[in-house]
Amino acid sequence: MTSHAVEGTHRPPRSVGDRVFPALVTAAGAVILVTLAGVALFLTYEGLPALTAKAADIPGADSFAAYVWPLLYGTLLASVLALLFAVPVSIGVALFISHFAPRRLASSLGYLVDLLAAVPSIIYGLWGIFFLAPRLVPLYDWLAGHLSWIPFFAGPASVTGRTILTAGFVLGVMVLPIMTSICREIFLQTPRLHEEAALALGATRWEMIRMTVFPYGRSGIVSGAMLALGRALGETIAVATILSVSNVVSLNLISSTNPGTIAANIALKFPEASGIEVNILIATGLVLFIVTFLVNFLARAIVGRRAEFSGAN
Amino acid sequence: MATQPPTSEPTTPKFTARLHSPQLPRWVPWALVAGAVAVGLALHLMVGWGWALTIVACWLGYVVVLVAVSGRVEGRRKAKDRLATSLVTTAFVLALLPLGSLLWQVVSNGLPAINSSFLNSSMRNVVGEGGGIFHALWGTLIVTSLAALMSIPIGLATGIYLVEYGNGRMARWITFLVDVMTGIPSIVAGLFAYALFVIFFGEGVRMGFGGAVALSVLMIPLVVRSTEEMLKLVPNELREASYALGVPKWRTIVKVVLPTAIAGIITGITIAIARVIGETAPLLIICGATDSVNFNPFDGRMMTLPVYIYSQYKNPGFPPEFGIERAWGAALVLTVIVMALNLVARLISYYFSPKTKA
Numbered sequence: 001m002t003s004h005a006v007e008g009t010h011r012p013p014r015s016v017g018d019r020v021f022p023a024l025v026t027a028a029g030a031v032i033l034v035t036l037a038g039v040a041l042f043l044t045y046e047g048l049p050a051l052t053a054k055a056a057d058i059p060g061a062d063s064f065a066a067y068v069w070p071l072l073y074g075t076l077l078a079s080v081l082a083l084l085f086a087v088p089v090s091i092g093v094a095l096f097i098s099h100f101a102p103r104r105l106a107s108s109l110g111y112l113v114d115l116l117a118a119v120p121s122i123i124y125g126l127w128g129i130f131f132l133a134p135r136l137v138p139l140y141d142w143l144a145g146h147l148s149w150i151p152f153f154a155g156p157a158s159v160t161g162r163t164i165l166t167a168g169f170v171l172g173v174m175v176l177p178i179m180t181s182i183c184r185e186i187f188l189q190t191p192r193l194h195e196e197a198a199l200a201l202g203a204t205r206w207e208m209i210r211m212t213v214f215p216y217g218r219s220g221i222v223s224g225a226m227l228a229l230g231r232a233l234g235e236t237i238a239v240a241t242i243l244s245v246s247n248v249v250s251l252n253l254i255s256s257t258n259p260g261t262i263a264a265n266i267a268l269k270f271p272e273a274s275g276i277e278v279n280i281l282i283a284t285g286l287v288l289f290i291v292t293f294l295v296n297f298l299a300r301a302i303v304g305r306r307a308e309f310s311g312a313n
Numbered sequence: 314m315a316t317q318p319p320t321s322e323p324t325t326p327k328f329t330a331r332l333h334s335p336q337l338p339r340w341v342p343w344a345l346v347a348g349a350v351a352v353g354l355a356l357h358l359m360v361g362w363g364w365a366l367t368i369v370a371c372w373l374g375y376v377v378v379l380v381a382v383s384g385r386v387e388g389r390r391k392a393k394d395r396l397a398t399s400l401v402t403t404a405f406v407l408a409l410l411p412l413g414s415l416l417w418q419v420v421s422n423g424l425p426a427i428n429s430s431f432l433n434s435s436m437r438n439v440v441g442e443g444g445g446i447f448h449a450l451w452g453t454l455i456v457t458s459l460a461a462l463m464s465i466p467i468g469l470a471t472g473i474y475l476v477e478y479g480n481g482r483m484a485r486w487i488t489f490l491v492d493v494m495t496g497i498p499s500i501v502a503g504l505f506a507y508a509l510f511v512i513f514f515g516e517g518v519r520m521g522f523g524g525a526v527a528l529s530v531l532m533i534p535l536v537v538r539s540t541e542e543m544l545k546l547v548p549n550e551l552r553e554a555s556y557a558l559g560v561p562k563w564r565t566i567v568k569v570v571l572p573t574a575i576a577g578i579i580t581g582i583t584i585a586i587a588r589v590i591g592e593t594a595p596l597l598i599i600c601g602a603t604d605s606v607n608f609n610p611f612d613g614r615m616m617t618l619p620v621y622i623y624s625q626y627k628n629p630g631f632p633p634e635f636g637i638e639r640a641w642g643a644a645l646v647l648t649v650i651v652m653a654l655n656l657v658a659r660l661i662s663y664y665f666s667p668k669t670k671a
Contacts, residue, residue: 014561028467028469093408289498
């Protein structure tokens, strides 16, 4: 040991492990680069034939764009409905856990909400179709009877309850835990001094939350909602189980003719598909991939921007 | 100060000086809850309203009365606060209702289906009654284990690379792409596996290994993220102490950093497994569905639990009750597996993580 210190000028020999190990872990990182490149590449390669397919080969439409548009519309509609349910509730749940519940209970309540995220989507599907949908039928009847002047509730109401509104509701339940956990983290990071300053000025708890927690957590709420949107866009089996699809573009949320979603359409058609139809389905998958990528990218960008200026706090 | 009392509030002996604003006694909300429950029971039993309608109506009544009373006694600001508190609490209850009813449905519908023949027989030659999930259990076990075998080394090593070695353009790219991977819809992962394998095996390829590849695409980013977060928690002093003793960097990582973080990493891996074990869509695409036992992941269709549930629901056979019952039974088994994995993860992190406080 001392001899090294005295000689000083030459570096100690690097052990073999110190050359092999970094190479190994870097290679693992490279595998991820290759995998993602592979996803994009193979999907494009297998999807391209769909773009140039003859009109006769595309089921129910004369071009790929016309085929994918109603599905894209349904995907967006179901996801937006899911967010309408999930955003207010998850902000409330996150607030409850971070600022209202007794401190000792808070973390166990958090686990409870996380359990919602652990339930596999096929089980949400079963629950939606056998439990929820029949129980929503009276509500749809009422909506169709009393509010049919609103285009969303034009009716005639579905007798099975397998509507896009039901699907959106189940999707909302499924994305709730993602958004809740992001909001909760952000709310808990609100500077303690801001909160106490507000309370010391005589603010009620709600005023304190509006003055300190929301302004601080706004970007977190937005990015949480976008991540939830990304999840809702790609959710497959629950929608495939619940929705009765007829590939229309309509605003009607409670009838039995509903737009399908891209992911559910793939799941429903793929097992029996062959030939060019497989390529068409893969191409719609590529469209879904691009849309979710854009949404997630935007969400991350918002989180990233926040990370920059939150350093000052 | 005392010489000029405010003219608006004459300090005659009749009024005592008010140092705080008036407040509702603590029992008032509870009394209102009791009142709402009583009214609700009356409406339900005597007028004959349905449960859902009664509960919604009583809840609305409770909130309105509470806010009105509070607004009258305590003023607008306190009333708003009470309104917000009730809404936030409602949101929490609303979020838990689906969880409760879902678990109840799964248990009550699934339990009658569970018996030893359900766990020990496949669906071969079963049309109506009978049959089970033996083939699906093995399929899930094989596919998920293969996925874990591929994802854990890659994910772990990438996490180590990002925290211990990565600084530069490649690390930034990997971080970004791991984020992208987290957002890949599961069905797209299935399509990717199909598009990859179709090149080697021709059209209509179905095999268990393909499912494992698809699940790996979903699982790797989860493992990377949890590893990264856990490694970042390891204090730098530990690394520096190890370097100061002359330990090479790779041995520092293997012998000091990893053991410190291992509980958290295993927790993350367990949760990742629990996430992918319930995936249906990619396995439907690339593993397909079959009624027979298949132990070979490189040859032909392989049934898995989630796909089993889906196909029993879609094609319940005749008469359909038995298929639906099998679907619920398999759903119960799958839920138990997932919940057990989550519980194990929590226990590991609870018992084996290094204690920060004494």
